[in-house]
C-alpha cells in the first residue's frame with residue numbers, strides 16, 4: 001500500500017499531454033488475443049493493470065516486447081497456449097473478464113477468476129457476461145476458485161438485447177462476435193468513447209462492425225483477423241482531472257485535447273461550479289474568476305445537480321472529480337450516481353478536511369461547499385478516482401495532508417505524481433503499512 005503526502009495550497013500552472021485511456025487500452029490488449037498476426041500499439045501507458053495483462057500474455061507464451069522509453073508495444077500471440085486447469089488470469093481488475101473471448105476462440109476454454117470486480121464501487125455483475133458467453137455457445141461450470149468456460153467449436157452468432165448499457169459486456173459481445181459464425185446484433189450497446197476506440201481497433205484488424213457510437217451494433221463474424229498498428233487516443237479522464245486540478249487550486253492548467261467534440265456535457269458540468277473550459281488549437285484550459293461558486297438554477301427550490309449514467313450522460317468515473325469541486329465551491333450540489341450502488345460512501349473522508357457532504361442514499365450525495373478546509377490524513381477506498389478526488393481537495397488546502405492507500409491511481413494514470421509536480425505541486429509517494 002502506498003500513501004501520498006500532499007503539501008497543498010499552490011496554484012497549479014502549466015501544460016500536460018495526457019496518456020491513453022486505461023479503459024480503451026485494456027480491452028484492446030485483450031482483443032489482440034483474437035489474432036495470430038503481429039500487432040504494434042503506440043502510446044501504451046505504464047500502469048499496473050497493463051503490466052498484469054502483459055504478464056499473463058508472457059506466461060502463456062506470447063511474444064511481448066515493450067519499449068519502456070517510446071511506449072511502443074509489439075505483441076504476437078503466435079505460440080500462445082492456455083490450459084484452464086493450470087493457468088490463472090489477473091484479479092482485482094475488471095478487464096480480466098475480457099480475456100475470455102480470445103481464449104474461447106483460440107483454445108475453446110477460458111476462466112473467470114473469483115475477483116474480477118476492479119474498483120469497489122458496489123455490485124459489479126458477472127451474469128451479463130456469462131449470459132453473453134452462453135449465447136455464443138459456451139458451457140459454464142463453477143469451480144472452487146472461479147468459473148471455467150468451454151465451447152465445442154467456433155462461437156455461433158446471435159442477437160442479444162442487454163438489461164443495461166454495460167461497457168465491458170458490450171466489449172465482450174463484440175469480441176465474441178468478431179470471429180463467430182454468422183451475423184450478431186447487440187441492442188442497448190454501450191457507446192462510451194473508449195468503447196468506440198476499442199471497436200475502431202478491431203475494425204483495423206479486419207473485424208466487420210457497424211453502428212459504432214450507437215446503441216445497436218451489428219457484427220459480421222470473419223474467419224480470421226489480421227495484424228496492424230494502432231495509436232491510442234488521449235484519455236478524457238486525464239484531461240478532466242488535470243483541468244479540475246488547475247481549477248480547484250486557482251491555477252491555470254492547459255491539457256492537450258484532440259477531441260473537444262466529446263466535451264460539451266463535461267464543459268457544462270464544469271460551468272456548474274463556476275469553471276469555464278476553453279478549447280483552442282488542440283488544447284483545453286480551465287478558467288476561473290475568483291473563488292469557485294456553484295451556479296444557482298433558475299428553477300425554484302431545487303439543488304444544482306450532476307447526474308452520471310452510461311454515455312452520452314456524464315461518465316460515472318468522473319463523478320468524484322466533480323465532488324471535489326463541489327466541496328470547494330460555495331453552494332450546494334446533488335451528485336447522482338445512476339450506475340453504482342456503493343460508490344459514494346467516502347463522505348466521512350471529506351469531512352476530515354472540514355468538507356461537508358451528506359450521503360442521501362447509496363446513489364446520491366449532496367455537497368455543501370465553500371466551508372473552511374484544513375489539511376488532514378484521509379483514507380482512500382479501492383477506487384481510482386476517489387483517491388484522485390481526495391488528492392484534489394488536499395492540493396487546494398495550504399499545509400500537509402496524507403492520502404492513505406492512494407495506490408489505485410497507479411492502475412490508470414502513468415507518472416501521475418510527476419505530472420502534477422511539473423505543474424508546481426509538492427506531492428510524493430511514500431510506502432505505507
Ligand SMILES: CC(=O)N[C@H]1[C@@H](OP(=O)(O)OP(=O)(O)OC[C@H]2O[C@@H](n3ccc(=O)[nH]c3=O)[C@H](O)[C@@H]2O)O[C@H](CO)[C@@H](O)[C@@H]1O
Pocket residue numbers: 023026094095123124125126164165166167168169310315316317338339340
Ligand atoms: C474496465 C472498464 O472499462 N471499466 C469501466 C466499465 O466497467 P463495467 O463494464 O464493469 O461497468 P458496467 O457498465 O458493466 O456497470 C457496472 C455495474 O453497474 C450496474 N449498472 C450499470 C449500468 C446501468 O445502466 N445500470 C446498472 O445497474 C450493474 O450492476 C453493473 O454490473 O464501465 C463502468 C461504467 O462506465 C466504469 O465505471 C468502469 O471504469
Ligand SMILES: C=C(OP(=O)(O)O)C(=O)O
Pocket residue numbers: 022023093094095117118119120317384385412
Ligand atoms: C472503475 C474503474 O476501473 P475498473 O472498472 O477497472 O475497476 C475506473 O477506471 O475508474
